[in-house]
Amino acid sequence: EVHLEQSGAAVKKPGESLKISCAGSGYHFPSTWIGWVRQMPGKGVEYMGIIYPADSDTKYSPSFQGQVTISADKSTNTAYLEWASLKASDSAIYYCVRRNYGYFENWGQGTLVTVSS
Amino acid sequence: EIVLTQSPGTLSLSAGERATLSCRASQSVRNHLAWYQQKPGQAPRLLIYDASNRVAGIPARFSGSGSGTDFTLTISNLEPEDFAVYYCQQRTDWSWTFGQGTKVEI
Numbered sequence: 001e002v003h004l005e006q007s008g009a010a011v012k013k014p015g016e017s018l019k020i021s022c023a024g025s026g027y028h029f030p031s032t033w034i035g036w037v038r039q040m041p042g043k044g045v046e047y048m049g050i051i052y053p054a055d056s057d058t059k060y061s062p063s064f065q066g067q068v069t070i071s072a073d074k075s076t077n078t079a080y081l082e083w084a085s086l087k088a089s090d091s092a093i094y095y096c097v098r099r100n101y102g103y104f105e106n107w108g109q110g111t112l113v114t115v116s117s
Numbered sequence: 118e119i120v121l122t123q124s125p126g127t128l129s130l131s132a133g134e135r136a137t138l139s140c141r142a143s144q145s146v147r148n149h150l151a152w153y154q155q156k157p158g159q160a161p162r163l164l165i166y167d168a169s170n171r172v173a174g175i176p177a178r179f180s181g182s183g184s185g186t187d188f189t190l191t192i193s194n195l196e197p198e199d200f201a202v203y204y205c206q207q208r209t210d211w212s213w214t215f216g217q218g219t220k221v222e223i
Contacts, residue, residue, distance in 0.1 A: 035213075045153075045161060045204060047213040059211050062118060095160050102208050103151040105172065107160035 002026040004034075004096050004108035011114045012086050019082040020111045022096030029077035030054040033099035036070060036081045039110075040092045050099065051079060086115045119143050121205050121216035128221045136192040138219045140205035145185045149208045152181055152190045155218075156201045164203075165190065192221070 007021045024034060035050030049060040053072035060070070069082040079096055094111045097104035120143040130136055140150065148168040153161040163172050165181035168188060178193045192199055200223055205216040 044202075044218045045155075045215050047206075047215065050211075050213075061212070061214075101151075101163075101166040101170075101172070102149070103163055103166050103206060103213075104153075104161075105163050107162070110160055 002098060002106045004098060004106055006094075006096055006108040006111045009112040009114070011116070013117055014088055014115055015085050016115075017082070017084055018086055018113065019080050020094060020113070022079045022081075022108050024077050024079070024098065027098070030074040034072065034079045035097045035099060035104065036068075036079075037095045037097055037104070037107075038064075038092045039095065045095075048081070048094075053077075053079065086113075088115050088117075091115045118212065119146060119207055119209060119214055121207055121214055123203075123205055123216035123219045125219060126217075128219060129223070130195055130221065131223065132195050132197055134195050136190075136195055136199070136221050138190040138192075138203055138205075138221070140183075140188040140190070140216050142186045142188075142207055146207040146209055148184045150181075150183070150188050151206045151208070152179075153204045153206065153215075154199075154201045155204065161204060195221070 003025045005023045030053045036048040038046045048064040049070045051058045051070045053074040072079040096108040098106035122141045124139045152165040155161040169181045180191045202218045202220045
């Protein structure tokens with residue numbers, strides 16, 4: 001069974017850095033695209049970007065290009081989403097997603113990121 | 118970037134009724150459109166892909182149709198567990214965008 005296990009909630013201050021993770025199991029992680037989706041409080045879902053772990057080919061949504069870094073470690077079957085300098089507007093739930101059928105068939109449980117001074 | 122516009126914003130119905138949700142794309146996405154369901158406190162769940170294909174395990178009361186720029190998700194005979202927010206999503210040229218969502222409420 002496919003499972004995506006995300007790291008726990010994070011509380012940070014503006015300007016701090018953060019890296020959250022998503023561990024995939026139950027499928028061949030290196031050869032399956034894995035992405036990230038943001039959901040701000042009370043709002044809809046937004047696609048952020050996606051990575052192919054086998055060669056780290058990464059594609060970003062224009063809205064998130066330069067704002068975050070997506071990476072993956074195929075040796076540990078883990079994908080990452082990273083911020084160099086958080087803003088209050090980065091407060092949201094972040095989901096990792098596994099691409100299948102061309103869409104996002106499997107979702108992690110979500111990681112709540114709170115950025116507040 | 119392709120923009121998806123969903124209507125209506127909220128649909129107020131009763132169990133047993135039929136729900137018809139619309140999604141319009143700013144340019145043709147051929148049949149590259151999916152539908153997701155999200156319940157409070159949960160991650161979205163993929164229901165339909167490539168406009169009309171149900172994911173394994175999704176009940177037959179969920180059906181999708183359309184191509185080009187206009188798409189419809191139909192939920193026949195609403196069950197209590199179907200009251201949720203529904204998002205459409207397109208995929209083109211290694212880019213994905215979501216609509217803003219339609220809430221189906223009692």
